[in-house]
Each structure stands twice: as structure tokens, then as C-alpha cells.
Amino acid sequence: MYNLLVANRGEIACRIMRTARLLGLRTTAVYSEADQNAMHVRMADQAFCLGPAPALQSYLNVPALIQAIRDSGADAVHPGYGFLSENAEFAEAVMAAGATWVGPSPEAIRIMGSKIEAKRRVVTAGTPIVPGYVGDDQSDSTLTAEALRIGFPLLIKASAGGGGKGMRVVASAEAFADALAGARREARNAFNDDRVLLEKYLTAPKHIEVQILADTHGNIVHLFERDCSVQRRHQKVIEEAPAPTVDTALRARLGAAAVAAARSVDYVGAGTVEFIAEDGEFYFMEMNTRLQVEHPVTEAITGLDLVEWQLRVAAGERLGFSQDDLKPQGHAVEVRVYAENPARRFLPSTGTLLRAEFPDNVRVDTGVATGDRVTTHYDPMIAKIIAHGRSRQEAVGRLRAALMQTRLCGLQHNVGYLIRALGAPDFASGHYTTGFADANHEALVVMDELPFLMAAAHVVSKGNEREDPWCSSDGFIPNLEDTVDVHLAVGEKRYALRLRGEIDCDGVRHAVNTLAADASTADFYLGGKRILAHVQREGVLLHVMTGGETLVVRDLGRDIDRFVVTGGGTGGIKAPLPGQVLELRVKVGDKVHAGDVLLIIEAMKMEHTIRAPADGQVQELHCAVGGRVEEGAALVTLA
Numbered sequence: 001m002y003n004l005l006v007a008n009r010g011e012i013a014c015r016i017m018r019t020a021r022l023l024g025l026r027t028t029a030v031y032s033e034a035d036q037n038a039m040h041v042r043m044a045d046q047a048f049c050l051g052p053a054p055a056l057q058s059y060l061n062v063p064a065l066i067q068a069i070r071d072s073g074a075d076a077v078h079p080g081y082g083f084l085s086e087n088a089e090f091a092e093a094v095m096a097a098g099a100t101w102v103g104p105s106p107e108a109i110r111i112m113g114s115k116i117e118a119k120r121r122v123v124t125a126g127t128p129i130v131p132g133y134v135g136d137d138q139s140d141s142t143l144t145a146e147a148l149r150i151g152f153p154l155l156i157k158a159s160a161g162g163g164g165k166g167m168r169v170v171a172s173a174e175a176f177a178d179a180l181a182g183a184r185r186e187a188r189n190a191f192n193d194d195r196v197l198l199e200k201y202l203t204a205p206k207h208i209e210v211q212i213l214a215d216t217h218g219n220i221v222h223l224f225e226r227d228c229s230v231q232r233r234h235q236k237v238i239e240e241a242p243a244p245t246v247d248t249a250l251r252a253r254l255g256a257a258a259v260a261a262a263r264s265v266d267y268v269g270a271g272t273v274e275f276i277a278e279d280g281e282f283y284f285m286e287m288n289t290r291l292q293v294e295h296p297v298t299e300a301i302t303g304l305d306l307v308e309w310q311l312r313v314a315a316g317e318r319l320g321f322s323q324d325d326l327k328p329q330g331h332a333v334e335v336r337v338y339a340e341n342p343a344r345r346f347l348p349s350t351g352t353l354l355r356a357e358f359p360d361n362v363r364v365d366t367g368v369a370t371g372d373r374v375t376t377h378y379d380p381m382i383a384k385i386i387a388h389g390r391s392r393q394e395a396v397g398r399l400r401a402a403l404m405q406t407r408l409c410g411l412q413h414n415v416g417y418l419i420r421a422l423g424a425p426d427f428a429s430g431h432y433t434t435g436f437a438d439a440n441h442e443a444l445v446v447m448d449e450l451p452f453l454m455a456a457a458h459v460v461s462k463g464n465e466r467e468d469p470w471c472s473s474d475g476f477i478p479n480l481e482d483t484v485d486v487h488l489a490v491g492e493k494r495y496a497l498r499l500r501g502e503i504d505c506d507g508v509r510h511a512v513n514t515l516a517a518d519a520s521t522a523d524f525y526l527g528g529k530r531i532l533a534h535v536q537r538e539g540v541l542l543h544v545m546t547g548g549e550t551l552v553v554r555d556l557g558r559d560i561d562r563f564v565v566t567g568g569g570t571g572g573i574k575a576p577l578p579g580q581v582l583e584l585r586v587k588v589g590d591k592v593h594a595g596d597v598l599l600i601i602e603a604m605k606m607e608h609t610i611r612a613p614a615d616g617q618v619q620e621l622h623c624a625v626g627g628r629v630e631e632g633a634a635l636v637t638l639a
Contacts, residue, residue, distance in 0.1 A: 001076045001100060001315050007065055008080025010367030013040035016078050019307040028072040032058035034377055039367050048072060053377045059083045062090055069097050076100040085290040086113050102314040104289050108265040112287040115159045116197050122284050125264040127257045130283040132199035147176050150200050156180060158187035159195040164234030165605055169201055190605045202278045204433045208243050209274040210258035211298045213309055214267050219319045222255035223298050224328050232346050232437045239294035240333040241301050244392060244430030261287055269313050270306050296363060300332035300388040331392040333399050335418045339380040342417040343445040347577040348380040354410035354536050362387045362402040374411055376578050396422055409536050409543035409550045416549035420444045449490060451526055452544040452551040455533030457486045457497045458522035460555055487556035573636045575629040579603030584625050590618045598636050
């Protein structure tokens with residue numbers, strides 16, 4: 001193995017290339033036209049373009065990938081995690097092209113890639129599964145009958161793929177038909193496979209997964225478990241290892257079940273067996289026949305480089321250790337930093353990263369840097385930040401401190417949400433469940449805008465300072481207290497601030513002890529708390545960053561729209577994110593009630609339902625099925 005082609009992009013490709021370089025391998029990147037200047041392309045020894053931005057025409061384009069293997073002279077292919085990493089046909093095509101496939105056999109991928117077939121296989125190995133339906137009959141009538149037999153609430157899951165795509169929680173029989181149609185459609189778009197399975201929905205479960213590693217000589221070990229229960233929209237946000245509520249006995253049972261599941265398909269390489277646990281019992285959910293995004297927490301507590309062992313196993317080496325040699329060391333926690341707006345139910349955000357600065361005292365896996373762009377075409381994850389400590393408390397403390405030192409601007413992100421989540425009592429106790437994000441949503445998205453306004457006022461005032469007050473025409477009078485008036489806006493809210501030792505914000509005075517301020521930073525005490533803010537100016541916009549969070553503040557002193565009075569009707573419904581219109585459920589003249597579905601938008605392979613905010617009548621339609629819409633674009637006008 002000399003030249004490794006990484007059939008993936010972004011953070012995934014960068015992480016694999018780092019290990020490949022340490023092993024002395026030459027690296028080959030592939031990219032779409034949208035990624036021609038991406039970090040993974042810049043990092044590789046050579047790179048080949050696969051096609052246009054849409055994944056189906058580039059990263060999922062098997063003929064183009066096989067051609068890149070031939071053109072690059074690659075003798076091995078690592079699929080990363082995502083895209084084609086769990087595609088048996090791609091694995092076979094790679095091997096047919098004469099390259100080494102870094103992963104399990106196509107047969108194992110095929111079996112475990114079908115959630116239905118996987119459950120059938122592991123049951124024979126003695127692994128417990130959640131009660132449900134995994135049959136071949138996919139007719140509406142059979143699925144409806146099975147749903148009634150299982151009872152509600154239940155979970156519809158796509159048989160192929162993961163990441164929450166094609167998944168629906170159904171609360172009642174009346175909602176089943178629409179949920180089934182949506183799950184099938186989403187699964188078909190994401191995986192080209194609309195088969196589904198049904199499961200009893202556990203109301204307060206833990207999501208526990210076990211990392212396994214197997215060589216070609218029959219040796220299989222488990223590398224302990226991870227707790228991945230903090231999820232939004234069925235996608236993981238925070239992961240930790242070991243799981244805080246798993247004791248030694250349960251760890252042994254989970255590990256044995258995971259190894260048995262892997263052995264049932266003669267598994268080779270790194271893989272993850274996912275379980276759902278409740279009341280001391282656990283059930284097999286699925287096996288991911290690839291490395292997981294959250295694998296760094298396992299690396300932290302074992303001291304192993306899992307990508308290194310994937311490559312060594314693919315080269316035919318034996319595992320250099322047995323199960324008895326492995327002991328978890330300390331505790332590790334990982335968070336996923338996304339370009340999204342938590343306050344708007346995690347809608348993805350796009351744009352150019354005007355600043356991307358991460359702390360250097362923790363592990364940061366990222367595929368972007370300052371100046372890079374996050375687009376609608378791919379997953380909006382910016383980075384993974386991982387902290388390790390001797391105890392769980394130490395690891396969480398280090399991670400929160402690292403997040404508070406992170407500075408991101410140019411798009412919306414979830415760093416503040418993560419900081420609050422790590423500090424929430426439910427999380428601190430370790431007894432949180434998959435319902436954590438929903439139960440704590442309001443508390444986790446709240447942001448105190450006052451420190452950001454104060455910081456912006458400091459920066460604007462420094463930028464507006466007079467070089468010679470005697471030459472000004474602003475009413476300067478000697479021996480009277482000098483004041484600076486600043487006018488700011490956050491969204492539609494406008495603020496008038498006056499700086500005169502203290503700061504008056506809309507008539508409310510706040511004691512502020514300023515330590516230092518210039519055109520890009522402000523260091524001050526507000527209410528006894530020290531605030532150190534960094535500000536990135538973009539025209540009239542001030543991207544204020546403090547404590548890991550970012551707020552965009554408009555400097556009305558430089559903003560021409562301070563002279564414009566906005567108005568008009570309130571019935572216009574705008575696109576909450578950029579995407580493609582999948583369905584239009586209404587036409588002009590239709591009467592609708594609050595909560596009725598108006599249309600469905602697809603963005604990043606996830607569906608977003610737009611509902612009527614109130615009773616009304618459709619007056620105008622500003623979009624059509626199949627058309628693309630940008631964030632903020634008018635969709636429907638209700639009278």
C-alpha cells in the first residue's frame with residue numbers, strides 16, 4: 001500500500017489523510033467543482049475532479065471515482081464515513097479495479113446495510129432486537145396493519161443509510177400514512193432505496209454504541225462503548241466515552257453482543273454496533289460498516305488510532321492486542337460544531353467563514369478554515385472538538401472552556417447551544433436520554449444579547465472617535481461629560497446606546513468598567529462579569545464573538561436603511577433555509593387552518609415542512625415544485 005485515495009471530502013478526508021501521512025503514504029483527494037479549493041484538496045499530494053457540485057454527479061459517481069483511481073495510480077481506497085462508505089457495489093468496483101478496499105467485505109456491507117437483514121442475522125447470534133416489523137412485504141396495507149399491532153408511538157426507519165434520513169416518529173394511527181410517505185420519499189432521495197422497517201418507540205432510551213475492530217485472521221475486539229444520546233432531529237450532537245451510566249457488567253454484555261453481531265458476518269476492519277437501551281436492557285438497532293464521526297472519543301480512551309488500524313488490517317496485519325490488553329483510560333467528550341441555527345430548529349446555514357479560529361489545547365478535526373465556504377450541497381458540519389480528561393468532570397470542563405475560546409463568524413453556528421448543553425443539569429448527571437434536546441430546547445437556545453450590544457457599542461464608538469473635538473460640528477462643549485451615541489440593530493430590533501462612562505441602552509443604564517477597546521476588540525466588565533469580545537466588521541455588519549457565541553449586529557450609523565421605513569402585509573411566508581420545493585400542498589384560493597402543511601422543502605437530503613402560522617386563504621404562490629428557493633425568499637402569501 002503506497003498511494004491512498006480517499007473517496008470522501010471535508011473533515012473526513014482531512015482526518016484520514018493525517019494518519020496516512022504519518023504512515024508514509026501518498027494521498028489522493030477527489031473533489032466536486034464546488035470543492036476545488038477545499039481544505040482536503042489543498043492537503044492532498046494530488047487531486048482529481050469528479051464532476052459538478054451535486055453529490056450524485058460527483059462524490060456518489062462510481063464511474064468517475066473508478067476513473068480517478070486509475071488516473072491517480074492509487075493502490076488503495078479509503079471510503080471515509082458517509083457517501084459510498086457503506087456501498088457494497090462500490091467496494092466491489094474498487095477491488096475489480098485492482099485497488100485494496102479499506103473496509104469490510106462487500107457481503108458484510110450488504111447484509112448490515114439493510115436494517116431488515118441485519119436484524120435477522122444478529123438474532124441468530126443471540127443479540128436482542130427491539131420489537132417491530134422487519135418483513136419483506138412493503139405494501140401500505142401490511143405496514144399499516146403491523147403498525148397497529150406494534151402500537152403507538154412507533155418509529156419508521158429507512159432500511160438503508162442513517163443520519164436520521166427517512167426516519168419518522170409516529171404518535172398515532174391517523175398520522176401514519178403521511179409519515180410513511182415522507183419517510184419513503186426521503187429514503188429514496190438519500191439512498192435510492194425506499195424500504196422501511198417499523199420499531200416500537202422507546203420513550204426514554206439511551207443511544208449506546210460499541211466500537212469493534214477485527215482483522216483478517218479471525219481476531220475481533222470491542223473498544224468499549226460510547227453514549228450518543230444527545231441528538232437533534234435524530235442526528236448526534238454530543239458523544240462521550242465511556243458511557244456514564246454503563247457499569248462494568250453491562251459493558252461486558254454490550255461488548256460481547258457487539259462482537260457476536262460482527263462475527264455473524266465475518267466482519268473485518270472498524271465498525272460500530274448501535275444499541276438502544278432502557279431500564280437496564282439493550283436492543284440492537286443497526287451496525288455501521290464504517291468508521292463513525294464520533295470515533296475520536298474512543299481513540300482518546302484507548303490510545304489507538306483507528307484509521308491506522310483500518311489501514312494495517314487492510315494490508316493483512318494482525319491486531320497487535322487482545323481484549324484483555326484493553327482498558328479505558330479516563331474520559332472523553334466530543335461535540336459536533338454545525339453551521340445551523342438552533343433557535344430555528346437547527347435549520348442549516350450557508351455562507352463564507354469570515355473567521356474560523358479554534359483552541360489548540362484540545363483535538364479539533366475540521367475540513368474548513370477562514371475564507372472557506374459552507375454550501376447547501378453537503379453536510380453543514382464545521383468541526384468536531386474533542387476533550388480528554390482523567391475524569392468525566394475534567395473532560396467536560398476542558399471542552400466547555402475550549403468552546404468558549406472558539407471564534408466563528410460569517411454564518412450561524414451552534415457553539416453557544418453546545419456550551420449550554422454541556423452545562424445542563426441533565427447532562428451533568430449523566431442520566432440524559434435521547435429526549436434531552438427536545439426537553440431542554442428553550443433553555444439551550446436562549447442568548448443574552450446585552451454583552452454583544454455593549455461590545456459592538458465599544459467598537460463603533462472607537463471607530464467614530466473624533467481626531468480633534470475643537471474642529472467638530474457635533475455640539476462638543478468643553479468641561480462637560482463627553483458622550484458618544486451609537487445606533488445598532490439586531491434583526492428587526494433597533495437600539496439606541498449612549499456611552500458616558502456607563503452605557504445607556506434604550507434608557508436603561510448599565511455599569512460598565514472598560515479595560516480596553518479598539519476597532520476590533522472590546523474588553524470590559526458588565527455586571528461583575530468580564531467580557532472579552534472580538535469583532536469582525538463586514539460593511540455595516542458587526543460579527544460580535546464572545547464566549548464562543550456570535551451575534552450579527554448592524555451599525556445603523558453606516559446603514560443606509562436607517563432612512564427607509566419598512567411596512568406591508570404580515571401574511572408573507574418566507575423560506576427558512578435554501579433548498580428545493582418537493583411538494584406544494586395548496587393552490588391560490590385555498591382556505592387553510594393554522595398548522596396545515598403548505599409545502600415541503602428539501603435541503604441537504606432532509607425534508608422541512610412549512611405550515612400555515614394561522615387561519616387564512618392562499619392569496620399568492622411564489623414558488624413551484626422542483627424549483628430552488630433561497631433563504632428569506634417569499635413562498636406563500638396568506639390573506
